[in-house]
Amino acid sequence: MTMPLQGTPNVFDPRNPTLVPQPGQPNAGQATGSAGISSLALQSPAAAVASSRTDATALVSIGGTVTVGDELTLQVANNVFANAAFGGNPAAVIAHTYTVQAGDTIQTIADRLSNLFNDDTNAQTVGLRADNIGNNITFRHNGPVGNLSTLSAILGEPSQITIGGSATANDTLAVQFTGGPFAAPHVVSITVPGGSTSANSMALALANAINADAGCIGASITATNSTSHVNLTVPAADEPITPAVFANPAQIQCTVGGSATAGDALNVTLTIAGASYTSTYSVVSTDTVNSMASGIAGAINANPQLIALGISAAAANATVSISWPPGVGQIRISKSITGAGTETLTTTGGPSETITIATQATETFALTPSNGVFSGGAGPIIPVNNFDFSTGAAIGGVGTLMSFFYGQPVTVDFVTLSALVNEAMPIV
Numbered sequence: 025m026t027m028p029l030q031g032t033p034n035v036f037d038p039r040n041p042t043l044v045p046q047p048g049q050p051n052a053g054q055a056t057g058s059a060g061i062s063s064l065a066l067q068s069p070a071a072a073v074a075s076s077r078t079d080a081t082a083l084v085s086i087g088g089t090v091t092v093g094d095e096l097t098l099q100v101a102n103n104v105f106a107n108a109a110f111g112g113n114p115a116a117v118i119a120h121t122y123t124v125q126a127g128d129t130i131q132t133i134a135d136r137l138s139n140l141f142n143d144d145t146n147a148q149t150v151g152l153r154a155d156n157i158g159n160n161i162t163f164r165h166n167g168p169v170g171n172l173s174t175l176s177a178i179l180g181e182p183s184q185i186t187i188g189g190s191a192t193a194n195d196t197l198a199v200q201f202t203g204g205p206f207a208a209p210h211v212v213s214i215t216v217p218g219g220s221t222s223a224n225s226m227a228l229a230l231a232n233a234i235n236a237d238a239g240c241i242g243a244s245i246t247a248t249n250s251t252s253h254v255n256l257t258v259p260a261a262d263e264p265i266t267p268a269v270f271a272n273p274a275q276i277q278c279t280v281g282g283s284a285t286a287g288d289a290l291n292v293t294l295t296i297a298g299a300s301y302t303s304t305y306s307v308v309s310t311d312t313v314n315s316m317a318s319g320i321a322g323a324i325n326a327n328p329q330l331i332a333l334g335i336s337a338a339a340a341n342a343t344v345s346i347s348w349p350p351g352v353g354q355i356r357i358s359k360s361i362t363g364a365g366t367e368t369l370t371t372t373g374g375p376s377e378t379i380t381i382a383t384q385a386t387e388t389f390a391l392t393p394s395n396g397v398f399s400g401g402a403g404p405i406i407p408v409n410n411f412d413f414s415t416g417a418a419i420g421g422v423g424t425l426m427s428f429f430y431g432q433p434v435t436v437d438f439v440t441l442s443a444l445v446n447e448a449m450p451i452v
Contacts, residue, residue, distance in 0.1 A: 077167040077402065077404070078400060079153075080167070080173060080400050081163065081170075081398060082163050082173070082392070082393070082396055082398045084161050084163070084175060085161075085390045086133055086134050086160075086388070087130060087159065087387070087388040087389075087390065088385075088388035089386045089387070090124055090128050090129060090386070092125065092126050093123065093257070094385040094387055095123050096121065096123075096177075096179065096389075097119060097178035098120060098161075098175065098177050099175070099177075099178070100118050100119075100163060100174070101117045101176070102116060102150075102165070102169070104116075104169060104448055104450070104451060104452075105117065105118055105448075108450075109409055109450040110149050110450070111146040113146070116448070118141070118144060118150075120137060120140035120141055120144070121178075131159055137154070137161060138154040138155065141153070141163075150166075150169075151165060151166030151452050152170075167405060167452065168402060168404075168405060168436075168441055169405060169441070169451055170401040171399060171401045172398075174395070174396050174397050175396035175397075176391075177391065177396075179383050179385040179387065179389065183255075183258075183267055183381055183383050184253050184381070184383075185253060185254040185256065185379060185381050186379070187226050187253075188223050188252065188377070189223070190377070191219065191220075191222075191376070191377060192218055192375065193216060193217060193219065194215055194216065194274035195218075195273055195274050195375045195376065195377055196214065196215055196216065196271065196272045197214050197230055197270075197271050197377060198212065198213035199230065199267055199268070200268045200270070200353065201239075201243075201245065201266070204243065204262035204265030205242070205265075206239065206265070209351070210240075212237045212239075213233070214226070214233050222252075223252035224249070224251055226252075227252050227253055230254050231254045234246070234254070235247055243259070243265075244262070245257070268381065269381045270297075270354030270379065271354070275346075276345070276346040276355065277343050277344060277372050278359060278369055279342055279343045279371075279372075280313045280316045280320070280342045280368070281367070282368040284308070284311035284312065284366070284367065285364040286307055286308055287307065287363055287364075288362065288366070288367060289305070289307070290304065290305045290367060291359060291360045292320055292324065292344070292357065292371075293358045294330065295356045295357075296335070296352055296353055297352065297353030297354055297355075298353075301327060303326075303330070305319035307319075307363075307367065314342050316367065317339040318339045321337040321338055321344045324336070324337035324346065325337055333348070334348060335347070336348075346373075357373055403433075404435040404436075405434055405436060405444070405452070406433050406434075406451065406452050407428040407429060407431070407432065408430065409450040410430050411427075412425055412426070412427050412428070413426050413443075414426075426440075
């Protein structure tokens, strides 16, 4: 008789008696009887072990007030979700977003979010469940694998952009979308006309630019204007997506004054989208204000980080003017001088407009524990495929080869469990 491949699902194999219950095989079961007729209800040892394991859990409590159109996202992350046996999600996340409907309460929101997870076939495969009582949802993940799961919550769109300040001609106002359908940050911007332009006019122009933008149209992102505000709506299918806003001046300049002292250092720092890059010019005794300005421009143009961002500088007399591409993000300038300090640096170029963004969701999420890490899972792991694993190599040591077989429960230590999960092995 030719034996089947060891671990073949739904095929009896005496080397692996956990797959299909067979009379006379060492399966767990109990006798039941009715009207004098007895039968034996058989259960595979793997199923018996699975049913006796302790779930790892994490809790989310939903509160606040209900606002129609808010998008509420819950997600559970665990590296094993990236395995092909569980849907092959490269992000290793199972996430669901619910858009609040008319007539919803906090309790119905909790119930519908729970249902989204419980109806998810990938969640069912890995043993992830969501049980809600009132406004509380307890997430459960089978056995010790669940101890390496993390729950997080996202209060989503719509977001509201608020514009203020006064208009200066040729300043720019921009909104940047990151994540979701956008492989790279996607920027939509307007150029401020200046003059008597009001904050409401700038908000209307930005809303119109978003609604006319091909990328936003493709992602079904829309914007409406009210007073000095732009209200964004991002479809649930786009989540998770992060909108950010920034204002940039029409130009940024640095003007050099004073007299030269050899050995002084003139430092100009550009802060771009939150990251800072400093370019330095070292003064020589023959310098004038014009040559020092040329030296600063040269240092900026030679900075490899700024080159990569498309930033450039040009000097005219004693003034350095800085240029940047429209998609670079918010840009600001600062300066410092080290040494005798007989030179002066004067920077200009702060925008006169203000732009901020805030999520308008009125619901709240509270996680227990606050970091969302599941805990309390216990019992053996159960492979869902045959595989070999070198545990030591996975954690930076000398490899110790272990063989795992479909359906055969195995008890491992936490270091080995962590290595198996981090390598996305097919275990539950």
